Amino acid sequence: DADVTQTPRNRITKTGKRIMLECSQTKGHDRMYWYRQDPGLGLRLIYYSFDVKDINKGEISDGYSVSRQAQAKFSLSLESAIPNQTALYFCATSEGGMAEAFFGQGTRLTVV
């Protein structure tokens, strides 16, 4: 089983719909992140959380919200999806003293 699991793997939704992307991890890491990948732009940080009571905005948080339900669970919501939110979304984890992050398999979201 993957250490960082994202659901769903693929999703097509309509403009204006609310959608939630879920992430769970078994690595025991305290830090969790949501990144967005767009062609030619690499990955950009949406939100991050250092523990259940800590939520922080990244560089592109507008239009998104998150919830850290437990140390192992971090979900990303699009309250009202729009077509330019079509992208590949990654959840990642890291431990406090570590520099690198470990990624899930990504969720490809298409907003039509």
Next chain:
Amino acid sequence: AQTVTQSQPEMSVQEAETVTLSCTYDTSESDYYLFWYKQPPSRQMILVIRQEAYKQQNATENRFSVNFQKAAKSFSLKISDSQLGDAAMYFCAYRRPGAQKLVFGQGTRLTINP
């Protein structure tokens, strides 16, 4: 703000040959980390190699090695004896100690020709 630039959107190499992917970055920090991540068609982001800026020795992981030029702010990835399974998108990334995020380059798509 730190930036990472990968100037080669696409590269190709013959199987068994060597290829070098380029990465440059901009920072005013003296201590930081650099990474290469591989993204195969499965989409999984896989850490290939990491380099600490305070270490002068270039990192090596099996067929993967880096050429870290701190003064030039350059961090290239060399893949020796290229294999078909090396075909992927490769991302260079930077992180300074205490920072919350990785800063990624735009990616280089590597094709391996049999």
